[in-house]
Amino acid sequence: MNFDFNVLTIHYPAVLDGLLVTLRICLFSLLFGVIDAVFLCLGKLSGRGAGYRVSVFVVDFFRTIPEVVLIFWIYSCLPLLFGARLSAEISGILALSLLVAANVAEIMRAGVQSTNPGQLEAAMSLGIPAHTIWLRIVIPPALQRMSPAFVNFLTELIKATSLLSTIGVAEMVYQANVLGNRTFAYVEFLTLVAAIYFALIFPLSLFVRRAEARLVAQKCR
Amino acid sequence: MTDKEVVIDCRNVVKTYGSFTALNDVSTSIHRGEVVCVVGPSGSGKSTLLRTCNGLETIQGGTIEVLGQHMPGTRKELETIRRRAGMVFQSFNLFDHMSIRENLVLAPITTLGLDRSTADQRAQDSLDRVGIGNQIDKYPNQLSGGQQQRVAIARALMMQPEVMLFDEPTSALDPEMVGEVLDVMRDLAAQGMTMAVVTHEMGFAREVGDRILFMADGQILVDQPPDTFFTIPTDERLTTFLSKVL
Ligand SMILES: Nc1ncnc2c1ncn2[C@@H]1O[C@H](COP(=O)(O)OP(=O)(O)OP(=O)(O)O)[C@@H](O)[C@H]1O
Numbered sequence: 094m095n096f097d098f099n100v101l102t103i104h105y106p107a108v109l110d111g112l113l114v115t116l117r118i119c120l121f122s123l124l125f126g127v128i129d130a131v132f133l134c135l136g137k138l139s140g141r142g143a144g145y146r147v148s149v150f151v152v153d154f155f156r157t158i159p160e161v162v163l164i165f166w167i168y169s170c171l172p173l174l175f176g177a178r179l180s181a182e183i184s185g186i187l188a189l190s191l192l193v194a195a196n197v198a199e200i201m202r203a204g205v206q207s208t209n210p211g212q213l214e215a216a217m218s219l220g221i222p223a224h225t226i227w228l229r230i231v232i233p234p235a236l237q238r239m240s241p242a243f244v245n246f247l248t249e250l251i252k253a254t255s256l257l258s259t260i261g262v263a264e265m266v267y268q269a270n271v272l273g274n275r276t277f278a279y280v281e282f283l284t285l286v287a288a289i290y291f292a293l294i295f296p297l298s299l300f301v302r303r304a305e306a307r308l309v310a311q312k313c314r
Numbered sequence: 315m316t317d318k319e320v321v322i323d324c325r326n327v328v329k330t331y332g333s334f335t336a337l338n339d340v341s342t343s344i345h346r347g348e349v350v351c352v353v354g355p356s357g358s359g360k361s362t363l364l365r366t367c368n369g370l371e372t373i374q375g376g377t378i379e380v381l382g383q384h385m386p387g388t389r390k391e392l393e394t395i396r397r398r399a400g401m402v403f404q405s406f407n408l409f410d411h412m413s414i415r416e417n418l419v420l421a422p423i424t425t426l427g428l429d430r431s432t433a434d435q436r437a438q439d440s441l442d443r444v445g446i447g448n449q450i451d452k453y454p455n456q457l458s459g460g461q462q463q464r465v466a467i468a469r470a471l472m473m474q475p476e477v478m479l480f481d482e483p484t485s486a487l488d489p490e491m492v493g494e495v496l497d498v499m500r501d502l503a504a505q506g507m508t509m510a511v512v513t514h515e516m517g518f519a520r521e522v523g524d525r526i527l528f529m530a531d532g533q534i535l536v537d538q539p540p541d542t543f544f545t546i547p548t549d550e551r552l553t554t555f556l557s558k559v560l
């Protein structure tokens with residue numbers, strides 16, 4: 094079998110369209126998911142009450158069910174519940190937003206809770222008001238500490254978008270399959286898609302490795 | 315001393331953790347300009363007493379007044395009192411992600427409304443006062459333990475506090491660094507700062523303290539000036555304690 098570059102040079106714009114959809118889905122699920130994550134994180138940090146219990150349930154639920162199940166469920170069950178059919182892409186963004194919300198909430202919580210309690214007491218003993226303590230003492234180091242976990246999750250999210258091909262979202266893997274069906278050049282298109290995923294994700298993995306090493310070095314100093 | 319203004323006044327303070335009583339009916343007061351050292355075995359409630367005076371612990375009985383203000387008061391009142399009463403911890407608790415300068419100017423700029431240049435100047439003065447004026451642009455993890463603790467003291471001084479609470483400021487330090495921190499505290503005392511110092515440094519307590527409190531089991535068993543505290547044992551447990559630490 095020969096690797097046919099020709100078919101790629103002809104059809105690559107469709108793959109790029111798919112890439113665009115992949116990136117768009119990532120962007121919107123991050124946007125909506127991170128906003129939700131902030132509330133879920135605050136709910137979990139509150140430690141008790143209804144907000145706490147709801148947050149714990151939501152986070153645990155969406156972190157435990159497999160992504161594919163979540164995607165199918167949103168795509169096929171929501172219309173039954175509400176009567177209106179959502180487009181495949183909107184369903185996908187909704188499903189992945191929930192995935193982002195649950196996972197990022199947990200990453201944020203870990204980052205905030207690793208705040209040195211002694212530094213909090215020192216800040217309080219200086220009479221610094223709570224909102225300034227959050228902005229200046231808690232959040233900056235928490236962001237730094239959670240950046241590896243966050244970017245790591247981002248790589249998971251990019252991979253998870255490929256699952257949306259199963260409900261017919263025209264992202265990269267879907268496009269590769271369609272083009273493969275049309276031209277029988279499955280190998281070529283899947284190889285191209287794999288290369289694009291690698292180009293997207295590998296730099297992020299490198300960042301995670303570096304950031305983790307930096308954090309370890311800071312702790313040891 | 316007793317004709318001076320009362321800076322900290324504890325009346326029948328009770329602090330419990332669940333069924334455990336950490337402070338059992340503690341009463342004492344500290345007057346302006348006084349240096350009161352607190353000693354006693356581990357777990358006797360020394361830290362707890364200090365922390366209640368800064369509103370870091372709530373109390374279950376009795377009253378505490380700091381600088382005439384009933385503790386803890388409203389959130390605003392508590393913040394105001396904390397700006398007037400500095401606290402130094404055993405573990406320094408510097409803000410690791412900020413330079414020494416940022417550590418020092420954060421509270422005065424955000425709470426006292428100091429402008430940047432005034433705050434910077436005050437930061438330089440405070441660091442000079444604790445002998446590390448040349449370290450202002452370093453980060454906490456670039457300093458030795460003794461230097462970090464002196465930064466913590468300088469950070470508290472930035473608020474120009476009327477009283478300072480020290481909770482075992484030298485216990486986390488390597489022996490060769492204890493002296494430099496005690497020197498700074500000795501200077502503060504000589505300049506008339508009102509101080510409450512929990513310490514295991516008996517030499518410092520004897521030399522600098524106006525009064526020494528001996529605590530055990532959540533109570534103040536002895537409250538004496540240094541000359542009688544060490545020489546005329548009034549309490550059996552103090553005698554045992556002193557025989558161990560001296
Ligand atoms: N958050 C807490 N929960 C439960 N018990 C506590 C808590 N904090 C302190 N205690 C208990 O209260 C008692 C007094 O503690 P405290 O820290 O005041 O002792 P200390 O005299 O400062 O001892 P050390 O010399 O070891 O610092 C101890 O028995 C301790 O176990």
Ligand SMILES: [Mg+2]
Nearest residue numbers: 360361362482
């Ligand atoms: Mg203690």
